[in-house]
Structure formats: C-alpha cells, structure tokens
Amino acid sequence: MIARIATLAYGLTAYTLFFGTFLYLIAFVVGLPQVPFTLDGAPVTSTGLALAIDVALVALFGIQHAIMARPAFKRRWTKLVPASIERSTFMVATCVCLALIFTQWRALPGTVWSVENQALAIGLWSLNGLGWGMVLLSTFLIDHFDLFGLRQTWLAFRGRQYTAPRYVERSLYRVVRHPLMLGMLIAFWATPVMSVSHLMFSLTFTGYVLIGTRIEERTLVELHGEDYRDYARRVPGLVPFAKPRGARSVQPAA
Numbered sequence: 001m002i003a004r005i006a007t008l009a010y011g012l013t014a015y016t017l018f019f020g021t022f023l024y025l026i027a028f029v030v031g032l033p034q035v036p037f038t039l040d041g042a043p044v045t046s047t048g049l050a051l052a053i054d055v056a057l058v059a060l061f062g063i064q065h066a067i068m069a070r071p072a073f074k075r076r077w078t079k080l081v082p083a084s085i086e087r088s089t090f091m092v093a094t095c096v097c098l099a100l101i102f103t104q105w106r107a108l109p110g111t112v113w114s115v116e117n118q119a120l121a122i123g124l125w126s127l128n129g130l131g132w133g134m135v136l137l138s139t140f141l142i143d144h145f146d147l148f149g150l151r152q153t154w155l156a157f158r159g160r161q162y163t164a165p166r167y168v169e170r171s172l173y174r175v176v177r178h179p180l181m182l183g184m185l186i187a188f189w190a191t192p193v194m195s196v197s198h199l200m201f202s203l204t205f206t207g208y209v210l211i212g213t214r215i216e217e218r219t220l221v222e223l224h225g226e227d228y229r230d231y232a233r234r235v236p237g238l239v240p241f242a243k244p245r246g247a248r249s250v251q252p253a254a
C-alpha cells in the first residue's frame, strides 16, 4: 500500500510540476514582466556563444524527447523503473530540460519586427492565445491525464491494469495530425514584437517540431500500423487543408 501511495504521490507531483512549467513557458515566451527569466533579457554573452548555447538547449530538449518517447527505450527503461511511473519520469525530465532553457537562455540583441498598428497587434496577441489554447485542448483530445502520466499512477494506486489509449481522430485531429505542435508553432510565431532572441527560439523549436513529429509518427505506425498510415494518407500533418503526404512519411523505423 505504501508503494501505491508513493506512486500516486510521484504522479501528482510530476503532473503539478509539469503544469507549472507549462504555465511558465507561456510567461517565458510572451515576456511577462513579473517572472525572473524571459526570452528577451539583456544579452550577457557574445552573439556567437549565445547562438551556440541556445541551439544546444533546444537540442537537449529534442534529444530527451526523441529518446525517452521511443518504445525501445521504454522497454529497457521500465526494467529499471516501474512502468507506472515511466511517463511521470518523462515529464520530470522534460521539466528539467525546460528549466534549463528558462534559466540558461542567452538573449540576442536586436528586433526583427515591431507592429505599431494596434488592431494588428491585438490580432497577433489573439492568435498567440489561440495557439496556447490549441495546445491545451489537444492534450484533452488525446488523453490529458495519460499524456502527463497521472492516469498511469492512478491505475497503479487502484491496482488496475494499464491500457494504452487509442489514437484519436476527432476535432482538431481531423484537421491536422499534430494540432498540439501546430498550436506551439502559432504561439511561438504570432507576436507583435519579434526580437532576434524570440526568432532564434521560434526557429529552433520549429526545427524540433519538424524532426520530432517525424520520429513520433514512426512510433505511432509501430503502435497502430495500417490504421495510422491510413490516417496519414487522409489528414495533413501540420498545415490545415494541405495535401496529406501520406504513408511515405511514416514508414516504421528500420
């Protein structure tokens, strides 16, 4: 019983930590003045060093995701940690990577665009809010509590067998296969003031999304086979109403 309570407590802690980190990510990107670290602080290093550090930080985040989300890694990893806390541990590792980005990000000097027109600025902020909203909604369309590991620890606490959620094809997932990532991209790019620092962040995360979604789809094909290939033939990846690239882009890993 103590082990079950500890499992649930860990799941709750990881979930709370991640939700707080997600909220901080919004503050970090939009540059909320009340928080200690934002994208647009004063530059403290040379531009070259700042570029190298920033790329390395986002690469670390991408590598952590690419490795820890792969079924082969999970099979080995769950010989060391109980399967019930595997996803919560993934979330804790994600929080560590994001905390490194928040605290170690090196600002770059300069501004790429600054919208003076008030109506346009309001439009861009609205789009920004829509992007974050899409991210949150997408987590609930998949399975919010499974995605963040809480369901797994709850089932272990209740002594129930874990069943993986099926892939979904409803709502935003009928428009694109990656609405969560699309929401992120909208939130990162839609801003009335695009500093060079923010541009660097948006570019590196766009690279992560483009690579990360391809890796994720290999896993989805491994898990769901022809069902997912068929889905990929009918629904575009990131651009609504674009022609789907189909199964060629989602061949299982060799």
Ligand SMILES: C[S@@+](CC[C@H](N)C(=O)[O-])C[C@H]1O[C@@H](n2cnc3c(N)ncnc32)[C@H](O)[C@@H]1O
Residues within 6 Å of the ligand: 138, 142, 147, 166, 167, 168, 169, 173, 177, 178, 179, 180, 181, 182, 213, 216, 220
């Ligand atoms: C961070 S979420 C991103 C989901 C998707 N790439 C998106 O951008 O909306 C990653 C998790 O979503 C799951 N996933 C991706 N597409 C899914 C779908 N259509 N239905 C259910 N789960 C999905 C993956 O298995 C993975 O565990």
